[in-house]
Amino acid sequence: AVDSFPLDFNEPETLNITRYEEGKAPEPILGAVVKQNGKQVSGEISVSPGTPLSMEIFLDNASAPVYGLQVSYMHVTDTGKQQETIIFNGCSVDPYLFDNFVTTDGDVLSAKFR
Template sequence: TEPKCEPRIENNKATFSLNLDNIYECMMTRVKDQETGQTAYFHKVIMEYESNPKQIFLVKCDIGGMFDNSTLNDDEYEELSKISKRSAQVPITFDEPDYEIEITKEVSGRAPIPVLNVEVRQAGLLVNNELTVKPGTPLSMDIFLDDESLDIYGVMVSNMLVSDMSEQEEILILNG
């Protein structure tokens, strides 16, 4: 893994200093609630021990809204709303109509925060603490969402690095 993704350890306490502007650098997940403006970041931490089985933790960091709209005047808030509707990540081939769409019915609800899971399999068997990977054996990796958010969200993998946690690592997907 990247040295900047490693924790600083002092007195049995691990502290991560992660770059929230580049979530792909340390394989974090960012979820933003469009209604409240609250952003949550998720990071999986794997604790490996010499004699005990490894432990996996899902760490969540909540950050409130990035601005208080009460400090904006109406024109600034309206302009900011227009800008946020036009995402910089929309492909150039995407054609957005110039006319306003009238909404005649409002439907609202709350979606669960998605949890991304990864499983590695060898010959169909899940690689975990009981199964040791045999060198040269093909592995398959399943990336999936939890059952609660499966029908609501999609998954896009843009950066995937596989490592044996000692010396070898391989980038499988980069900006994909």
């Protein structure tokens, strides 16, 4: 239940601000890793179609408490000329091929894909 204001509550029309405060948020650094069988892969890998993989997207430790993450668009490519959209408006285009991103702690987004 929401508490209501007391009947004699009166908000002033003018507020006297006596303090000035300025701060800066850390510059966010985005990271992404691809894992196979729970182990990070690096560089180019060759896998058979249907091989289960996962992708994790995260922020550095300094900016993670300040910022949030959202994957609204993602495409994949095997050459500079051919590409395919796999995430559009935050949703997987083909959940069988690439799951929607989920989070358990709010700091790391993860998705399984084949």
